[in-house]
Amino acid sequence: MAYRITDDCLACGTCLESCPNDAIIEGDIYKIDADKCENCGTCIEECPTGAIIEE
Template sequence: MAYKITDDCLACGTCKESCPNEAIIEGDIYTIDQEKCLECGTCIDECPTGAIIEE
C-alpha cells in the first residue's frame, strides 16, 4: 500500500521529522518519495491534520 499527502497538509514538517527513511519531500505541500517509503505508517500517526492517507 502506498501513502499520499493530501491538500490538507499544512507543511508543518512533523511527518518529515518522523520518517525513519527520509522519504518525505518538503514543499508547499509535502510529498512522499514512493521509492524510499517503507510503508511503516509513522507519518500517518504523526500528522496533526490527518493529511496522509493510504492510496
C-alpha cells in the same frame, strides 16, 4: 500499500521529522518519495491534520 499527502497538509514538518527513511519531500505541500517509503505508517500516526492517507 502506498501513502499520499493530501491538500490538507500544512507543511508543518511533523512527518518530515518522524520519517525513519527520509521519504518526505518538502514543499508547499509535502510529498512522499515512493522509492524511499517502506510503508511503516509513522507519518500517518504523526500528522496532526490527518493529511496523509493510504491509497
